[in-house]
Amino acid sequence: MPAPGPEPIALSFASDRTLRVAFGESPDPAAHRQVRRLLRRLDQRRLDGVEDLSPAYATLLVRFEPRRVAPSTIAAAVRELLVDLEDEPLDAPRRVEIPVRYGGEDGPDLTDVARHAGITPEAVVALHAGVRYEVHFLGFTPGFAYLGTVPPPIECPRLDEPRRSVPAGSVGIAGAQTGVYPAATPGGWRLIGRTPLTMFAADRAPMSLLLPGDEVRFVPLAGGVAARADA
Amino acid sequence: MSAGSGAAIVVESPGLFTTVQDLGRPGHARLGISAAGAADPIALRLANRLAGNLEGAAAIEMTLAGGTFRFEAGAVVAIAGAEMEAIAESDAGGLPIPAGCAAFVPAGGRLRCGAARQGARAVLAVAGGVRLPPWLGSVSTHVGSRLGGVEGRALLKGDRLPFAPEAAATAAGTDAAAAAHAAILRRLEGEIPGGSSGAMPVVLRATAGAQWDRFDVAARAAFTGGEYVVSGASDRMGLRLDGAPMAPPGDGRMLTEGMPLGAVQIPPAGKPVILFVDHQTTGGYPVIASIVTADQPRVAQLRPGARVRFERVDLDAALRLLAEQEARIAALRMVPA
Secondary structure, three states: OOOOOOOOOOEEEEEEEEEEEOOOOOOOOHHHHHHHHHHHHHHHHHHOOOOEEEEOOEEEEEEEOOOOOOOHHHHHHHHHHOHHHHHOOOOOOOOOEEEEEEOOHHHOOOHHHHHHHOOHHHHHHHHOOOOEEEEEEOOOOOOOOEEEEEOHHHEEEEOOOOOOEEEEEEEEEOOOOOEEEOOOOOEOOEEEEEOOOEEEEOOOOOOOOOOOOOEEEEEEOOOHHHHHHHO | OOOOOOOOOEEEOOOOEEEOOOOOOOOHHHOOOOOOOOHHHHHHHHHHHOOOOOOOOOOOEEOOEEEEEEEOOOOOEEEEEEEEEEEEEEEHHHHEEOOEEEEEEEOOOEEEEEEEEEEEEEEEEOOOOOOOOOEOOEEOOOOOOOOOOEEEEOOOOOOEEHHHHHHHHHOOOOOHHHHHOOOOEEEEOOOOOOOOOOOOOOEEEEEEEEOHOOOHHHHHHHHHHHHEOOOOOOOOEEEEEEEEOOOOOOOOOOOOEOOOOOOEEEOOOOOOEEEOOEEEOOOOEEEEEEEEEHHHHHHHHHOOEEEEEEEEEOOOHHHHHHHHHHHHHOOEEEOOO
């Protein structure tokens, strides 16, 4: 059982060119806020030799060029940035609305999710579109944002067998997470709908519609399951 | 043929899997963008040096079986990495170009590359570099997300890769550039560090992975004591290894987190996967070890069926290996052929 209070911050080298900063190993919102604060400080400080920063839920990877900077120098600089980290302000989140056509061909797993939850498809939509999500981090493919968390009744495991190709814009659920596939890729999340928005474009600024820290709401589009639920 | 900027390398046959790569585009992991870049960065750097380029210029990476390329203007080319058959064809016949050499290919000439005899990936550099519009500071191809390079994909027959023929004159000396026949210009002298010695099993040195401490003693012993075979289902995203499965810690799952290049993930089935240059930025399987930067070329040169073994080293040893490798690269001399 996790002990109450914050877990200690752990620094380790995840490879000979990667410092890993862990604010715990569990999905604790306080740990995630620390990740975002450290990311902000690292963005401001721009340490020499750092090539990339990879934030996730409770960890942040600092990739550096070991031919340019000693790992111990990076670790010492990051340790300094951890001092009074709780005092680092976080920007107010951007608010993004994502229109979604739920069910039917756009969301082929909506009925399975409903069956798993023991509720109607309309109720799944109402729950999914009824809360605000936070973009915790991006990964998997350019512009794929991991959003959390879905209301507990509609948590649903991944498919046993991932689809070979998921259409771009598909909205899925995996465990307590939800997200939108930016491009046609293989995928194992349960698909409940689809958005007409372009989630990622290499020639756009910003390239990704969703960025870490954003606050997201899904808005049911008329004509789908949601419309029938409203009727 | 004018020496204007319109000259291109024309892909007559692409080979098995051929992409344009440079040193990649790290810096955008937070958007889920993989760094990509040359699988064997030393091969890229040396091929570019031979061709008279900056070490990170864009070049052509070929896998296991190379392609055939026609040069619309005279070009200085160089090949490094895997030992791959490469023949420069001109009116005077065919001239074999060994790995680690730069050669002149006259206008209208061809470079015909064959099967890799040793290693898996060869880099073909051209003086002046392959001229494609960069995205996020790099022209590296990432086929998984269909971005970078030529339409984000492997090269196809008929593709045209613009290059700077005027660079050939600088790189070859003006007289050589005007010649009608292919010629070897220079080669690297010294022991070329990197990828493929041909010895089996290939030893990959690795530091402890982020979840090393969570693997039990038996799993760690299996990892460092076992021998693995590179599966055919391996690519630039990752190398899948067959061998005795090892038990991942707990239920084999963990909170998703960022993944370093060279991470050795242990999925629930227990067979290691080495995350390689095109790997996804995040992952949810525990990482037992991470291959040292100095051994990235060894990973790049692994062929399906190759046998590998892992050796645990500490961070200091990893850095020492890297420093020694850089010293050997710096000590290489280019000599006239």
